[in-house]
Amino acid sequence: MVPAGSRIVEPELPPARYTWGGDEFVMVELDEAMSFRANFKALAITNELRSRAVDGVVEIAPANASYLVRFDPDVVDPRRLMDELREIEAGIADEEATFETRIVDVPALYDDPWTRETLMRFRDRHQNPDGTDLEYVARINDFATTDEFVEAHHGSPFYVSMVGFVPGLPWAFQMVPRDKMLQVPKYIRPRTDTPALALSQGGAFAAIYPVRGPGGYQLFGMCAMPIFDLRMELPDFRDNVVFFRHGDILKIRPVDREEYDEIRVAVEAKKARYRVEDIVFQPHEFFANPAAYNAALVEELYST
Numbered sequence: 001m002v003p004a005g006s007r008i009v010e011p012e013l014p015p016a017r018y019t020w021g022g023d024e025f026v027m028v029e030l031d032e033a034m035s036f037r038a039n040f041k042a043l044a045i046t047n048e049l050r051s052r053a054v055d056g057v058v059e060i061a062p063a064n065a066s067y068l069v070r071f072d073p074d075v076v077d078p079r080r081l082m083d084e085l086r087e088i089e090a091g092i093a094d095e096e097a098t099f100e101t102r103i104v105d106v107p108a109l110y111d112d113p114w115t116r117e118t119l120m121r122f123r124d125r126h127q128n129p130d131g132t133d134l135e136y137v138a139r140i141n142d143f144a145t146t147d148e149f150v151e152a153h154h155g156s157p158f159y160v161s162m163v164g165f166v167p168g169l170p171w172a173f174q175m176v177p178r179d180k181m182l183q184v185p186k187y188i189r190p191r192t193d194t195p196a197l198a199l200s201q202g203g204a205f206a207a208i209y210p211v212r213g214p215g216g217y218q219l220f221g222m223c224a225m226p227i228f229d230l231r232m233e234l235p236d237f238r239d240n241v242v243f244f245r246h247g248d249i250l251k252i253r254p255v256d257r258e259e260y261d262e263i264r265v266a267v268e269a270k271k272a273r274y275r276v277e278d279i280v281f282q283p284h285e286f287f288a289n290p291a292a293y294n295a296a297l298v299e300e301l302y303s304t
Helices: 036-052 078-090 113-121 133-140 146-155 257-268 283-288 290-302
Strands: 017-021 025-029 057-062 066-071 099-110 158-163 170-174 198-202 205-208 218-223 249-254 276-281
Touching: 017 078, 025 078, 036 057, 036 066, 036 078, 036 099, 036 158, 036 283, 066 078, 099 146, 099 257, 099 290, 113 198, 113 218, 133 146, 133 218, 146 249, 249 290, 276 290, 283 290
Parallel strands: 099 249
Antiparallel strands: 017 025, 025 066, 057 066, 099 218, 099 276, 158 170, 158 249, 170 205, 198 205, 198 218
16 A cells, blocks of 8 residues: 555656647647556546537547547548647646546456466466466565455556557556556467456556457456446446446455355346446545545445
């Protein structure tokens, strides 16, 4: 856990880089590397653009440190659109850009039998062929045991900095100062198989695999709740096949096998729902004392 007095101090952002993507896209890069400051600003800008409902804007896609806007050049003048994006950017202070979001309870069974079976099939592609992924990442992050690593992994919430690459896949950045972040390399060579809902990490990003497929992130456990529902059968997916949104805050909650199985029964019965609390995120308060701010968010989630 992060000491109560720790702050998150990040450098000022460089001038944004505006470029065209063919005849229908504007690409805006706020920084070359992911940071909370760049991501919060990308989200604030795209939220403001969306609220203006500009004629001719077809799609708005925020990412880790950039965003993409697709437009119809027959409806909106591209130069006017770029001018409007610059004007929105100029009006947003990096640490004052509050935004509405959600904190979500994410039950997960760490060191589960399914990801363990998978990772053991691919030890020839791993840095540590004689142990598990959890054993490897605990060692390289200077933890004495895998239990200590797991405690650190779920001990602070994760912020969803982007959704995509695979439909519904959340890229999640742990909400701690950079020197406290857990860092893990990807596999030497990707696996050809990963179970759906595997909880994983590569670099500083945690991720949940929405569907079964290949992958190279270290495997830690199995999430109990779906994050992608193509048939939109579960209550949380009545409006969208994807559950997570850019800006969501994930509280990964470790569960035992009994609770995991109970949740899966509810999922199969199409009755399971996420525990969610709507919040207004305050970046300046988070930067000032992330441990205290995170604790308040978690308390709000579980107190209702």
